[in-house]
Amino acid sequence: DAGVTQSPTHLIKTRGQQVTLRCSPKSGHDTVSWYQQALGQGPQFIFQYYEEEERQRGNFPDRFSGHQFPNYSSELNVNALLLGDSALYLCASSLTSGYNEQFFGPGTRLTVL
Amino acid sequence: DAKTTQPNSMESNEEEPVHLPCNHSTISGTDYIHWYRQLPSQGPEYVIHGLTSNVNNRMASLAIAEDRKSSTLILHRATLRDAAVYYCILYNQGGKLIFGQGTELSVKP
Numbered sequence: 001d002a003g004v005t006q007s008p009t010h011l012i013k014t015r016g017q018q019v020t021l022r023c024s025p026k027s028g029h030d031t032v033s034w035y036q037q038a039l040g041q042g043p044q045f046i047f048q049y050y051e052e053e054e055r056q057r058g059n060f061p062d063r064f065s066g067h068q069f070p071n072y073s074s075e076l077n078v079n080a081l082l083l084g085d086s087a088l089y090l091c092a093s094s095l096t097s098g099y100n101e102q103f104f105g106p107g108t109r110l111t112v113l
Numbered sequence: 114d115a116k117t118t119q120p121n122s123m124e125s126n127e128e129e130p131v132h133l134p135c136n137h138s139t140i141s142g143t144d145y146i147h148w149y150r151q152l153p154s155q156g157p158e159y160v161i162h163g164l165t166s167n168v169n170n171r172m173a174s175l176a177i178a179e180d181r182k183s184s185t186l187i188l189h190r191a192t193l194r195d196a197a198v199y200y201c202i203l204y205n206q207g208g209k210l211i212f213g214q215g216t217e218l219s220v221k222p
Contacts, residue, residue, distance in 0.1 A: 004156075033209065042200060042212030043157065054211055090156050092210075101147070102210060104156030 002027075006091050012111045013081050014040035021076040021108045027069030031055075032074040033102060034066060035090040043090055049074055050096050078110075086112045117201045122217045125191045133186040133216050140181050144203040146209070148175065148186050152197045157212075160186065162204070170208030196220045 005024045013019050025032050031050045035043035045058035047067035068074045072093075080084055088109050092102035118136040125131040137146065147162040161168055161175045163184070168175045174187040188195055198215040 035210075035212075042198075042215055045209040045211065048209060058209065075173070092156075101159035101162065104158065107156050 004091055004093050004103050006089075006105040006108050008108060009106070010111075012113065014113050015081055015083060017081050017112075018077065018079045019081060019110060021074070021078075021089050021091075021110070023074045023091030023093075023105060025074070025091075026103045029093035029095055029103070030070065030072055031094045031096045032068055033092045033094070034060050034074070034076045035092065036060075037090060037107070039087070039090040046076070077107045082113045083112050086110060116211070117203060117213050119199075119201055119213060119216045121214060122219070125195075125218060125220050127193060127220055127222050128190050130189045131188040131195070131218065133188075133199050133201075133218065134183065135185070137181045137201070138182045140203055143205055144174065145205070146177060146181075146184050147171070147202045147204045147209075149200045149202060149210070150195075150197040151200070151211075151215070152194075157200065160199070165185075191218075191220045193220050194222060195212055 004026050007022045033048040034046040037043040046060050047057040048055050052068045063078045063079045088107040090107045091105045094100050094102045119165050145162050148160040149157040151157045162174050163175045176185045198217050200212050200215040202210050
């Protein structure tokens with residue numbers, strides 16, 4: 001089992017551009033959550049997807065959007081990039097039922113210049 | 114969202130026990146107490162969780178106060194690989210994880 005995988009590992013963009021990050025969940029998991037982690041801070045919840053629908057959303061603007069595919073993989077899209085969007089973006093997968101732990105991927109490091 | 118309070122940093126010596134405290138005075142009856150840790154340059158990793166009773170697993174033990182307003186993560190014998198940021202999180206079923214600043218644990222050889 002490969003666990004949670006994310007691509008790309010690193011990404012450099014300029015202000016105003018758009019970016020798409022990808023996540024494949026752990027085998028058997030049906031729920032994907034995305035988090036943003038600024039340097040020196042704890043991860044901040046962006047949103048969660050289940051059955052291809054956004055189920056919960058954190059305090060992030062509409063520039064942040066996502067998608068979940070029938071195979072449970074997910075994408076995070078960020079439009080009109082700002083310098084403040086530079087961060088580590090983490091994907092976590094889990095089973096929707098119960099109080100199950102979330103399994104995190106290694107993250108995508110996004111740098112906005 | 115219910116919040117937790119943890120010390121910013123702690124130090125330990127290798128092969129000694131470590132007790133990482135967490136206060137969560139606004140915990141609700143349905144909140145589980147979860148602990149995650151984040152090693153340098155990695156995503157967070159689940160450690161342990163509990164509701165009311167103390168819990169043990171291969172990684173650590175979790176001691177929960179009787180009133181559930183505080184808990185302690187116990188690493189029985191710290192190793193250098195345990196150096197990480199440890200997060201105490203209150204978690205509802207299927208919900209989002211709300212991370213605080215966590216406790217940065219350093220382990221001295």
